[in-house]
Amino acid sequence: VSESAKVCLVFLGVFLSDVMNSSSKHTVKRTVFLLLLCFSGICTIWKVSEMPTSFELYLKNTECGCETCLMQNNSWFMQRFQKNITPLLTSNYNLSQEAFNWWKVRAPLRLPFVLNKIFEVFPAYPPVPEPGLDGCRTCAVVGNSINLNKSHYGKLIDYHTFVFRINAGKTKGFEEDVGNRTTHRVMYPESATNLDNSTHLVLIPFKIRDLQWLVDAFTTGSNVMVVNPAFMRYVHQSWLEKKGQYPSTGFMVVILALHLCDEVSVFGFGADSDGNWSHYWEVLRNKKLKTGPHPGSVEYKMILELARQGRVAFYRGW
Numbered sequence: 001v002s003e004s005a006k007v008c009l010v011f012l013g014v015f016l017s018d019v020m021n022s023s024s025k026h027t028v029k030r031t032v033f034l035l036l037l038c039f040s041g042i043c044t045i046w047k048v049s050e051m052p053t054s055f056e057l058y059l060k061n062t063e064c065g066c067e068t069c070l071m072q073n074n075s076w077f078m079q080r081f082q083k084n085i086t087p088l089l090t091s092n093y094n095l096s097q098e099a100f101n102w103w104k105v106r107a108p109l110r111l112p113f114v115l116n117k118i119f120e121v122f123p124a125y126p127p128v129p130e131p132g133l134d135g136c137r138t139c140a141v142v143g144n145s146i147n148l149n150k151s152h153y154g155k156l157i158d159y160h161t162f163v164f165r166i167n168a169g170k171t172k173g174f175e176e177d178v179g180n181r182t183t184h185r186v187m188y189p190e191s192a193t194n195l196d197n198s199t200h201l202v203l204i205p206f207k208i209r210d211l212q213w214l215v216d217a218f219t220t221g222s223n224v225m226v227v228n229p230a231f232m233r234y235v236h237q238s239w240l241e242k243k244g245q246y247p248s249t250g251f252m253v254v255i256l257a258l259h260l261c262d263e264v265s266v267f268g269f270g271a272d273s274d275g276n277w278s279h280y281w282e283v284l285r286n287k288k289l290k291t292g293p294h295p296g297s298v299e300y301k302m303i304l305e306l307a308r309q310g311r312v313a314f315y316r317g318w
Helices: 003-020 025-050 054-061 075-080 097-102 111-121 154-158 208-217 229-239 249-260 296-308
Strands: 138-142 162-166 184-187 200-203 224-226 263-267 313-315
Touching: 097 229, 111 208, 138 154, 138 249, 154 263, 162 249, 184 249, 208 224, 229 249, 249 263, 249 296, 263 296, 296 313
Parallel strands: 138 162, 138 263, 162 184, 184 200, 200 224, 263 313
Antiparallel strands: none
């Protein structure tokens, strides 16, 4: 029993003694009132003493430094999420025959030869620590939807630990809506450009030719990471249920962030209110813009479901 409870019990004993030696109705009422008060206090004190501290809750219920972590039990999420998948290519990774067969192979090049050449240019082990090892790692995945216009999300986006931008997503002139920080730029290889030293370039190869292009195009790639083709297959099968030919770059980044981050916020995905899929930095002229081989509507519904399940925070923009 805590010291406060002991004190309360002592006072209770004194008043019980007082009531036993007195026939005064006033004394009896006062003692009954204090008895109830002390009993309530004792229950509250015991209840509080049994509650874990915030640090104990952190140790027991989470695997990261956030209030809510992605790895917490959720049957819907864990049916799709493969914790042991390797998101990025490393020198010791062996691509399975199944994953290789799924991959969009359009050129008769020998994969081992190309991979060996890649790791002569890029890091054999990309410098991406596991989630939860350096506090609460928050990530913003910034899509390119026109819905970001007039959203005023800029400061919120920049507040995140990592900010992932997709392909040619612009910041200059749009800072109020999309922010100005970029820690990772995720692109289709042949659209890749040189970036400043503070931004990691994450490349998604859709065919072996893309890997060959990387070898030919880069002389140094200390800030470059290459997404594993097996990870692409996993996204297509587990998250999109094989809908469409292959995932969009944007949706790939959403799932990649789930594997690299403790908390994920998603900005700027989906068609506008008229059903057009267009970019926030472009003037909309074509009123029938769609998503091509990517299952845009399926991806959008999955992001909505991830938000409903509490796995991401989704900011639509309009």
